[in-house]
Amino acid sequence: MKRILLFVLTNVMVVVVLGIVASLLGVNNFLTANGLNLGALLGFALIMGFGGAFISLLISKPMAKWTSGVRVIEQPQNVDEAWIVETVRKFAEKAGIGMPEVGIFDGEPNAFATGAFKNSALVAVSTGLLQGMTREEVEAVIGHEIAHVANGDMVTMTLIQGVMNTFVVFLSRVVGYAVDSFLRRGDDRSSGPGMGYYVTTIVLDIVLGFAAAMVVAWFSRQREFRADAGAAQLMNRKQPMINALARLGGMVPGELPKSVAAMGIAGGIGKLFSTHPPIEERIAALQTA
Helix, strand or coil: CCCCHHHHHHHHHHHHHHHHHHHHCCHHHHHHECECCHHHHHHHHHHHHHHHHHHHHHCHHHHHHHHHCCEECCCCCCHHHHHHHHHHHHHHHHHCCCCCEEEEECCCCCEEEECCCHHHCEEEEEHHHHHHCCHHHHHHHHHHHHHHHHCCHHHHHHHHHHHHHHHHHHHHHHHHHHHHHHHCCCCCCCCCCCHHHHHHHHHHHHHHHHHHHHHHHHHHHHHHHHHHHHHHHHHCCCHHHHHHHHHHHCCCCCCCCECCHHHECCCCCCCCCCCCCCHHHHHHHHHHC
């Protein structure tokens, strides 16, 4: 499963839209028409970088419900649903956060937590997880998700993503301006940036965006260890979380939407872009804690 994928994709889409709007409003011309204004560019990069990240955070819960097909449990319809709601309530009280919304979605084994605020989060588990794990293991997974909420991981990842976005926007435009200046030596630049600027910034936005994604994924992996430890603390013992991870290692986790992949129980693409550490490393960290 993937962890940050929906969040990152939504964030990138928002940044792209903001970039298009900025171009239509002539902001790029303002920044480059008569020489690069680094102060103005930094302000522009901060607005673009953090604006996209925070918009993604604010819409993360409704996006997760829509893209995952989450059915929020308003009134438990059976014993299992009542148990899930009560388990979330118990852990939320112990973690000192408000009662999250609780939901179920159809799919292979997985679970996630999302939401912009600790006291109005969403915790959802898949039907595959409920069918493939024991109650104690599911309880540990729920504890893991509650730990994500209590640790403020969504906000933390948003801030990290915002810093990375700012870096990408700022550096790509500085380099784009330098390339454009070289290609247009002696030309009249009063009309604004040339094709060299636009091509360079687009290419660097993509290339640096991948580099930024690696940094965000690294931070995400560290958060995963902390959430595992948080689940063990909420249950007052670590064996259930170890058992849940071991069970998960023998399953094929279901894919999550990109916006909530970061707060899932498992996921990742390759080593550098993986949002979750290998199951073996997570188990070893719990055993030696």
